[in-house]
Amino acid sequence: MAKPEPGSVTAAQNWPQALLLVGCGNMAGAMLGRWLEYGLPPERVTVVRPSGRPVADGVTVMTTLPDVIAPDTLVLLGHKPQQLPDIAPPLEARLGAGATIFSILAGVSTTQLAAVIPQAGAHVRAMPNMPVRSGHGVVSLFVDPSVPAHVRDVADLLCRPLGLVAWLEDEALFDAATALAGCGPAYVYRFIDALAKAGEAVGLSAEIAAHMALATVEGAALTAAVSKDAPGALADAVASKGGMTREGLDVLDRADGLAPLIEATLRAARDRGAELARLAAGPGKA
Structure with a gap:
């Protein structure tokens, strides 16, 4: 299926109502840059980064987590995997109903995510590679089969502007997929x-x-x-x-x-x- 042109109405119509990036390093920044270029309304995006450095026009940047994370927010975890034990508790305490965790943390399983952030409505594991910035990347994705189909659909639509979307049916293969496409x-x-x-x-x-x-x-x-x-x-x-x-x-x-x-x-x-x-x-x- 042909992709709509960046910035078109078709490209913009299925974006999450609220997108919170916890961390915005090279990979998360590349993803966000592509999404914004492709039509994601910047006013829907909040980035949490300790430095407070601006990200893009219209994107809200905070140095700490907001006191309340609105219901149905898609929360992208873009920090270092080793920081998860410190970040998870305050994040869990602030999550609104129906929030989805979208993790690009290398080596962190959905089981681990569910254990430390059980308040989330669903946990999606993703591993993109750097060419996502130009729309020529690869994004490996996994959700537990018990997760509602609409969550999978949202993740799929979100990642299509980034390049090839590769759904893995067995999470045990995630490290192998990351070694190939991510690295x-x-x-x-x-x-x-x-x-x-x-x-x-x-x-x-x-x-x-x-x-x-x-x-x-x-x-x-x-x-x-x-x-x-x-x-x-x-x-x-x-x-x-x-x-x-x-x-x-x-x-x-x-x-x-x-x-x-x-x-x-x-x-x-x-x-x-x-x-x-x-x-x-x-x-x-x-």
């Missing part, structure tokens, strides 16, 4: 940098190599996004037998090449998610 952009940036440095090593200037590496990855990603062929088939289509591309692919395809390296990378990120969950649970609660 993945950083790994792609490292690959771009490595490609540029390799180009420099074989004789190109640093400036030309950097520009070529970025443009090459961008073009390849755009091509893969619109192609009916799998990325592996696209790679084989570029690589003729005995040619330059095939010679390079043979290096990447070694038993100790790219695939096991990326797998080890994702496993390390996934396992860190489990560690973050234990930290967020607090001493003796993991």
